[in-house]
Amino acid sequence: xxxxxxxxxxxxxxxxxxxxxxxxxxxxxxxxxxxxxxxxxxxxxxxxxxxxxxxxxxxxxxxxxxxxxxxxxxxxxxxxxxxxxxxxxxxxxxxxxxxxxxxxxxxxxxxxxxxxxxxxxxxxxxxxxxxxxxxxx
Numbered sequence: 321x322x323x324x325x326x327x328x329x330x331x332x333x334x335x336x337x338x339x340x341x342x343x344x345x346x347x348x349x350x351x352x353x354x355x356x357x358x359x360x361x362x363x364x365x366x367x368x369x370x371x372x373x374x375x376x377x378x379x380x381x382x383x384x385x386x387x388x389x390x391x392x393x394x395x396x397x398x399x400x401x402x403x404x405x406x407x408x409x410x411x412x413x414x415x416x417x418x419x420x421x422x423x424x425x426x427x428x429x430x431x432x433x434x435x436x437x438x439x440x441x442x443x444x445x446x447x448x449x450x451x452x453x454x455x456x457x
Contacts, residue, residue, distance in 0.1 A: 331440065335448050339439035340380050342456050347376030347432050354425050366408055366425050375401065375429055376436040383437020394437060401433045 331339075351372030358365035367375075382397035405426045412421055438455035439448065446454070 331448070335439075336384065338452060339383075339455075340377065342439060342452055343376040343380035343436040344373045346435055346456060347373035350376075350428055350432050354428060358425075366405070366412070367429060372429065372432050376432045379433040379436020380440065381436075383440035386437065386441070394441075398430070398433060402430060405429055 348369060351367060351369040354365055354372065355368035358368070378397065378401070382393050385393045409421065409423065409426055435455050439451045441451075443451060443454075
């Protein structure tokens with residue numbers, strides 16, 4: 321896996337800033353929705369408007385690190401996030417007043433992590449602006 325490039329093999333600083341800003345925005349929007357849903361059903365949730373942007377930014381940074389350290393950085397990051405989410409879910413299940421638990425928020429967290437590096441990963445035939453639109457859609 322290589323980092324996306326249009327001319328000389330590197331991303332411009334503005335492209336990196338736009339990709340990181342998009343990751344924060346997408347994570348923030350998903351976090352706000354998950355927080356709103358938790359309040360609507362009066363249920364405690366794993367994450368919200370602060371946690372999801374951090375996960376998206378972590379995904380974006382692993383995407384940037386994959387340029388120099390290879391695609392295993394992305395795999396390791398995904399496995400680490402999935403492991404933390406699994407531990408959190410299992411801990412919530414052992415809480416006496418937990419009630420029925422779903423996995424929607426946990427899957428949303430994984431999706432947000434995966435969307436983070438999308439602008440930085442080279443996809444055949446897609447330019448940087450197209451990858452930004454894809455990650456933000």
